[in-house]
Amino acid sequence: ETRYMKNFLKDFDVLYMSGGNTYWFLKKVQEADCADVIRDFVDSGKIYISTSAGTILAGPDVYPTRNLEKLSKVPELKDFKGLGLVNFIIMPHWGDQDFEERYKRTIDAYYNDYPILLLSNQMYVMVEEDKFEIIKV
Numbered sequence: 001e002t003r004y005m006k007n008f009l010k011d012f013d014v015l016y017m018s019g020g021n022t023y024w025f026l027k028k029v030q031e032a033d034c035a036d037v038i039r040d041f042v043d044s045g046k047i048y049i050s051t052s053a054g055t056i057l058a059g060p061d062v063y064p065t066r067n068l069e070k071l072s073k074v075p076e077l078k079d080f081k082g083l084g085l086v087n088f089i090i091m092p093h094w095g096d097q098d099f100e101e102r103y104k105r106t107i108d109a110y111y112n113d114y115p116i117l118l119l120s121n122q123m124y125v126m127v128e129e130d131k132f133e134i135i136k137v
Contacts, residue, residue: 005034009041019052019092022062023074029057030078042085052092058085060114065091068102086127087114094118 009015015038017025029035042048050058056065063080068091093099103118117125117134126133 002033002037005032006037006040009037009046012046014047014049015041017048017050017054017057019054021069021073022053022056022065023069023071023077025053025057026062026080026082027074027077029083035081035083038083039085048085055090055092055119057082059089060084060087061089064089064114064116068099086125086132088132089114089116090125091116091118093121094123095120 029038038048048058056062056068059082061080062082091103094103119125119134120136123134123136126135
């Protein structure tokens with residue numbers, strides 16, 4: 001599957017990863033063994049665009065977002081390593097009432113391995129080289 005995905009992506013300049021359950025999404029990346037293919041895609045100068053779960057997956061670790069959705073739906077994960085495209089954890093939907101209590105539990109928990117960026121639905125983070133900028137639309 002890795003070879004297939006690498007061959008498939010060679011004709012594209014942009015990869016869009018959508019939302020959903022982060023842990024289900026991570027499981028599919030693990031099953032396809034395609035994390036390196038995605039990293040190589042981005043490292044070659046191509047663009048990764050994502051929303052919600054796809055944004056969380058871009059970070060080095062998805063475990064800090066465990067209060068946002070049901071981890072129990074995907075008990076067979078190998079680990080919680082994200083794609084590592086950025087060196088911070090992105091938490092989307094900041095300010096959305098549906099996520100408020102879950103965010104509080106996550107933020108209150110002690111977790112300092114990586115910086116956490118809280119992004120509202122009207123914000124995105126643009127990363128170029130070693131710099132990033134949070135943009136409000």
